[in-house]
Amino acid sequence: MALTKKGEFWYGTTSGDTQAELRSYSVANRHEAVRFAASKCDCGCRSFALQTDEEAGVAIRTCTDCGRQHLMGDNAEYVEEAVPEAHECVCENEVFELMSGVSVYEGTHDVRWYYIACRCVECNLVGVFADWKCEAGDAAAFLAKV
Numbered sequence: 001m002a003l004t005k006k007g008e009f010w011y012g013t014t015s016g017d018t019q020a021e022l023r024s025y026s027v028a029n030r031h032e033a034v035r036f037a038a039s040k041c042d043c044g045c046r047s048f049a050l051q052t053d054e055e056a057g058v059a060i061r062t063c064t065d066c067g068r069q070h071l072m073g074d075n076a077e078y079v080e081e082a083v084p085e086a087h088e089c090v091c092e093n094e095v096f097e098l099m100s101g102v103s104v105y106e107g108t109h110d111v112r113w114y115y116i117a118c119r120c121v122e123c124n125l126v127g128v129f130a131d132w133k134c135e136a137g138d139a140a141a142f143l144a145k146v
Helices: 015-028 139-143
Strands: 004-006 009-011 035-038 048-053 058-063 069-071 096-104 111-120 125-133
Touching: 015 035, 015 096, 015 111, 015 125, 035 139, 048 096, 048 111, 048 125, 096 139, 111 139
Parallel strands: none
Antiparallel strands: 004 009, 009 125, 035 096, 048 058, 058 069, 096 111, 111 125
């Protein structure tokens, strides 16, 4: 399915739709995401509760199947200072499929900006729920930890 706008929000059904919304958001933010990765728990589940603290640069996903919490990206070094808050969809659901994207510095593979997009598993709303400047080094290594 392609992205569909209903009122002020966008809806989609695939990770491609979530990635398209993330890319659009990042272009508007002037730090275009060029590398992407979908979150997947070690147990195989792809749906999560999400908590973030954009000021501290911290995101934590909690698997809806096994309950495992996972720090996303390079968060381990910032989590002590963070006060993460839970995300909720406009439909009041708190379970999402997650897509991360990063922009990189020109001529490098080094992360410049980090985006977390979500697709609500109940209503299919897609949107970027968190983003921040991120000096995380190699994009591939960073995205392997989302």
